[in-house]
Amino acid sequence: MSIKKFQVTFDCAEPERLARFWCEVLGYVAPPPPEGFATWDDFNSSQPPEQRDAWFACSDPSGAGPRLFFQRVPEGKSAKNRVHLDVRVGTGLVGDERLAALEAECARLVALGAVHVRTLYADDENESCIPMLDIEGNEFCID
DSSP: OOOOOOEEEEEESOHHHHHHHHHHHHTOBOOOOOTTOSSHHHHHHHSOGGGTTOEEEEBOTTSOSOEEEEEEOSSOOOSOOSSOEEEOSSTTOOHHHHHHHHHHHHHHHHHTTOEEOOOBOOOSSOOOBEEEEOTTSOEEEEO
16 A cells, blocks of 8 residues: 555635744745736635635645645634644653753744643653644644
């Protein structure tokens, strides 16, 4: 059996705004506008009103990570995510060094509009991690 590529899809209210937030979080890039359009604004202006700003995407410039796709939906977020992203900033670090890396990343993301939910400190079984919310309230962790 072959390994399959996949994308992670987010239902959201403002696809481009949320995609650009995640570009900043992950170091991802937004795609160029569709062929024949100088900007995304030009592309959106060409669409029927109900399709304007309906979707946006971003991807890992190295090609290693999955593409993220953001699609506008009419309903707001109503429950806890069943799936969330873990942003790996402390890999290979332990103790105070790991916690310092997580706290520094948390401060950077809060400045971008993320919400710090709490800090979970290391115990006998788990290393520290920090649950957060993105700019539309979707849960994610930095670990």
